[in-house]
Amino acid sequence: MEKSGVLSFVFSIIQIFLILLFVKIFNIDFEIKNLIFFSLSVLIFSYLILKWMVNNFIYSKVKLIYKNIRNSNSRSDLDKNINLQNVNREVENWKLFKNRELEKMTIRESYRRRFVGNVAHELKTPIFNIQGYINTLLDGAISDNKINRKFLSRANKSVSRMIYIVEDLDQITRLEEGKIEIENKSFDLLTEINDVIENLDIKAKKRGLKIKIINNYKSKIPVKGDKEKIKQVLYNLIENSIKYGNDMSTIDIKLYDMDVNILTEVSDSGNGIEQKHLNKIFDRFYRVDSSRDREKGGSGLGLSIVKHIIEAHGHSINVRSTIGEGSTFSFTLTKSK
Structure with missing residues (x-):
C-alpha cells in the first residue's frame, strides 16, 4: 500500500515536469501557463489531502482491529480466571459436602x-x-x-x-418411619390423667407416694390428639416419677392454659438428673445409672417413645432438673374447642 502511493506521487511529479518542459519549449501563452500551474497545484494538494485521509482511515481501522484483538485476549484470560475460580469453588463445595456426608455416616455408624x-x-x-x-x-x-x-x-x-x-x-x-397413624381427635385430657393415676395407684402407695393434680379447671380439658398414644405418654412419665421419686413424697401433675395449647407438667421429688445427662435422656436405652435403672425394670425405651409420640403430634417434650430436688417433664397439646 505504502510503495504504490510513493510511485504514484513520483509519477505525478514527472508528469508536472514534462508539462512545464512542454510549455517552455513551445512558448505557450502566459494565461494558459498560469492555468496549467493552478490546475497542477490543485491536483497536488488534492492528492496530498486524499492520501492523508486514506492513511488516517487505514490507521484507525488497524488500531481498532489491534484494540479488539487485545481486548479479546484480555477477556479470554479473564474468562479463564473466572472458569478456574468456578472450578475451585465447585471442588471446595464438593469437599464440604463429602465431609458432611462422612460425618453423618460416622455418627450413624457410632449410633448403630x-x-x-x-x-x-x-x-x-x-x-x-x-x-x-x-x-x-x-x-x-x-x-x-x-x-x-x-x-x-x-x-x-x-x-x-x-x-x-x-x-x-x-x-x-x-x-x-411414620407407619403409625396419629388419630387427631378431641378428647378430655383430665379424664385420661385420672385413668392413668388410678392404674398406677398401687405402685405409688407401695412407696408412700401421693399423686396430685394441680389445675384451674373444674371439669374437662379438651385437647386434640391420639387418646391412646397420649395415655401411653402419661403412663410412662408418671411411672418414671414413681420409680425415681423419693419415698413418702408427692408427684405433682400441673396443667396450664397456654392460649392455643395446654401445657402438662409431671414433677417428682427425687434425686434429680445431672445437667450433662439432660440432652441424652430421650435417647434409646440411655440410662443415667445403668445398674440402678435396670433394677427398677423397664425397657430403657420409655422416654424415647414418649418423645416420638409427642413429636408426631407436632409438639415437643422438655425436661428440667435440679440435683437433690427432682425433675419435671413437660409437653404441650393443642386445645380443642
Missing part, C-alpha cells in the same frame, strides 16, 4: 454400634435368666413341685420382659 450393643445388653439378662432356670429344672429340679413352679414363673417373667423390649423397639421404629 451403640444401639446394637444396647439391644444385646438389654436382651442378654432375660435370656441368661431363662437359660439358668431351664438348666436347673433339667438338672432334676423339675420333679420338685416347690421349685419347678417358682422357676417357671421367673422364666415367664424374663420372657415377658423380652417381649416388652421387642414391642417397644418395634413401636419406635414404626413411629420413626
Whole structure:
C-alpha cells in the first residue's frame, strides 16, 4: 500500500515536469501557463489531502482491529480466571459436602454400634435368666413341685420382659418411619390423667407416694390428639416419677392454659438428673445409672417413645432438673374447642 502511493506521487511529479518542459519549449501563452500551474497545484494538494485521509482511515481501522484483538485476549484470560475460580469453588463445595456426608455416616455408624450393643445388653439378662432356670429344672429340679413352679414363673417373667423390649423397639421404629397413624381427635385430657393415676395407684402407695393434680379447671380439658398414644405418654412419665421419686413424697401433675395449647407438667421429688445427662435422656436405652435403672425394670425405651409420640403430634417434650430436688417433664397439646 505504502510503495504504490510513493510511485504514484513520483509519477505525478514527472508528469508536472514534462508539462512545464512542454510549455517552455513551445512558448505557450502566459494565461494558459498560469492555468496549467493552478490546475497542477490543485491536483497536488488534492492528492496530498486524499492520501492523508486514506492513511488516517487505514490507521484507525488497524488500531481498532489491534484494540479488539487485545481486548479479546484480555477477556479470554479473564474468562479463564473466572472458569478456574468456578472450578475451585465447585471442588471446595464438593469437599464440604463429602465431609458432611462422612460425618453423618460416622455418627450413624457410632449410633448403630451403640444401639446394637444396647439391644444385646438389654436382651442378654432375660435370656441368661431363662437359660439358668431351664438348666436347673433339667438338672432334676423339675420333679420338685416347690421349685419347678417358682422357676417357671421367673422364666415367664424374663420372657415377658423380652417381649416388652421387642414391642417397644418395634413401636419406635414404626413411629420413626411414620407407619403409625396419629388419630387427631378431641378428647378430655383430665379424664385420661385420672385413668392413668388410678392404674398406677398401687405402685405409688407401695412407696408412700401421693399423686396430685394441680389445675384451674373444674371439669374437662379438651385437647386434640391420639387418646391412646397420649395415655401411653402419661403412663410412662408418671411411672418414671414413681420409680425415681423419693419415698413418702408427692408427684405433682400441673396443667396450664397456654392460649392455643395446654401445657402438662409431671414433677417428682427425687434425686434429680445431672445437667450433662439432660440432652441424652430421650435417647434409646440411655440410662443415667445403668445398674440402678435396670433394677427398677423397664425397657430403657420409655422416654424415647414418649418423645416420638409427642413429636408426631407436632409438639415437643422438655425436661428440667435440679440435683437433690427432682425433675419435671413437660409437653404441650393443642386445645380443642
